[in-house]
Amino acid sequence: MQPPYKRTGFKKIICMVIFFLVLGAGCTIPFYFESPSILYKFGMAKRLLRAGKIFGILAGILLVFQPIFIARFSFIDRIFPQDRRCRFHKHTAIVLTGAAILHPMFVLWAENFSFFPMEIRYWPEFLGIGLLSLVCVMTSISVFRGAVHLRWNKWFLAHRILAPLILILFFIHVLNVSKSFESGLPNHILLLTVFFTTCCFIIKWLFSTAFFKKPFRVISVTPAAKDAWAVNVKPLSGKVFPYIPGQFAYITPVGNRMAREEHPFTIASSCFTTDHLQFVIRSCGEFTDKIEYLKPDDILLIDGPYGQFSHVLVKEKLPVIMIAGGIGITPMLSMLRFMAHSQDPRKVVLIWSNRTRDHIILAEKLSGLTRKMKHLVIHHVITRDSFGQVSCERIDEQSLGLMLYGFDRQAAVFLCGPPAMVAVVKKLLKVLGFSGSRVYTESFLL
Ligand SMILES: Cc1cc2nc3c(=O)[nH]c(=O)nc-3n(C[C@H](O)[C@H](O)[C@H](O)COP(=O)(O)OP(=O)(O)OC[C@H]3O[C@@H](n4cnc5c(N)ncnc54)[C@H](O)[C@@H]3O)c2cc1C
Known part of the structure; x- marks a missing residue:
């Protein structure tokens, strides 16, 4: 069974244009909505402070876009496939970390590197330093996850906890650190972004709950080759969801035979088969090594289909x-x-x-x-x-x-x-x- 897949070239262009327009518009804020700190600076100091603010705004916009880059909504997946978005997410996270590091450096440069005195009124600046440290830690762990042999699922859990925390700290920092965002258009846009991001997180969280995943019953687990298993599953609802050949789905086992972790696997069956799905899984780690222990009648929660490799x-x-x-x-x-x-x-x-x-x-x-x-x-x-x-x-x-x-x-x-x-x-x-x-x-x- 095939869903009606439309070509999405035009939507892709629109999304890219919106993304770059938002980045461009953000860069104009330190020019059109000058805070007193910029207003009373002149010459080189003014330029440096503006550059610092632009780096901060760029980092902030990229930060707010990160959940959208990796959101698992099928309408986004049809425009930009998930693997490409994940790669884009990784690259832009590195760029945003760079911009976030340059932001305080330029701001301090404009002040001739005289650091803020340890006074309570500078708490938004100190919060910013904490935020920057968290961003650096999160990006470094993601980039060097393989080198430090950190398991994907442990890293993912840390990522899931740190990401919303970073966003919350970011909004608190921006709303309090700069007069540009205290009122007027930038303030309204920022509050709208807070609302939109919160909605996104709630929807994403709701979709990741068992309620929105489709339950399937294991029919058989048979050896498919050396270290590989063919897992056939039947939907409890009786009918398989529509998908196209080459797409994948996320599997979460229920029960105590396997860890309740979510892993992606390609649907290897033909989409003309509407009563069951087949996954062929090679054991290569903690999760896949246990696939052979799945038994008929075990329940798997399946979230999909995703991908455009077809x-x-x-x-x-x-x-x-x-x-x-x-x-x-x-x-x-x-x-x-x-x-x-x-x-x-x-x-x-x-x-x-x-x-x-x-x-x-x-x-x-x-x-x-x-x-x-x-x-x-x-x-x-x-x-x-x-x-x-x-x-x-x-x-x-x-x-x-x-x-x-x-x-x-x-x-x-x-x-x-x-x-x-x-x-x-x-x-x-x-x-x-x-x-x-x-x-x-x-x-x-x-
Ligand atoms: C789109 C897609 C389709 C896939 N299709 C198949 C398939 O048909 N058959 C098959 O055998 N394998 C497939 N895989 C690979 C499979 O998802 C990994 O081998 C499995 O998740 C490894 O988990 P592990 O705990 O056994 O090994 P680990 O040693 O923990 O992981 C090995 C590597 O797999 C990746 N990985 C681990 N967990 C996850 C996760 N939850 N989400 C995303 N990536 C993860 C990481 O890059 C990790 O470094 C597919 C992966 C993707 C992204």
Whole structure:
């Protein structure tokens, strides 16, 4: 079953224009709504103070936009897919941290680095220092999470607590630190933003409660390959929600067999199957290692669908190339099942890299698909031999060139796998003459 997915190019442009207009408008505040601290400064000191305020406003606007960047509302997801928003969220968080650091530096520079005396009336400034420290801690932990081996879910919990706290402190700081925001238009806009952000948080919190997630019952958990499991689930409501091939959903197990954590997994089944969903999950950490312990009749709460990694969203009926690394096959599986069911006449090449032959997921299902789809060609790349040693098979320029020999350079390419592989293959495709704008990637690391 497919939801009516519309193209969203125009909405994307509108959103980008609004975002940059808000940033631009914010920068004009220290010019049009001068606070007395700017009014009574002249020359270089005035310019430095203005620059400091602009950095502060930029950091503040980016901060207020952060919850929107990662909000899990399907109407936003249809315009900007979640993985791209998550990446944008990470990059803008680094930019906002930089702007937040520059803000007090420029303000102090305008004062010739004479620090505020330790007086109670300067509490908004001291609150600002605390706020800046929190922002720096949060960004550093997020950037270096992998390096310090912090588990995703622990980091996420800390992020969930710190984010609203930072926003509350920010609003208190701005409303009290600058006369520009004490009255008039900037004050009204700020109060409106407080109201809007609070509503966003309440709605987001409501949606993250079990009430808004769809309950599914586990039908079976069967081995799909080495360290991988196929989990079939049935909706308690009787009917699966509409989705398109390649989309993913968040799964939260209920009960004490697994931690009640929310993790994203691609829906590997065909969306023509309306009575159940299939997820194929590879164990690779604390949560996924326990998937095999799920039992029939266990309940999973499912939130979805999300994502836009799908051949049905590609404008023209172009030939399709799918390149997957390991478990990155799941969106391709969903797309291939859909294509086989809808008797899609397009030429399809699937290049699938696995460590060993034992890692090939649902091998018999895939050969079933090749029997149904006469125009489907599958190339397996096995990077290790049966002893686990690195073998000479790799996706490099020569092998990729051979596998795609004579294939239409205008083809739509779907690429999903470990980040290092995705980066290399993207470069190789460019060298081989494939158009970068037609290479669609999905990252399993948000
Ligand atoms: C869009 C998408 C689709 C995915 N589809 C599949 C699939 O079909 N099959 C499959 O086996 N895996 C899939 N994954 C990956 C799967 O979500 C992670 O492997 C799993 O969450 C790891 O959790 P863990 O506790 O076992 O391992 P950990 O060691 O805790 O995590 C390993 C990495 O997975 C990511 N991760 C962990 N928890 C979360 C979370 N709650 N939300 C987002 N990212 C997290 C982090 O980048 C982390 O560094 C998908 C991921 C994404 C983002």
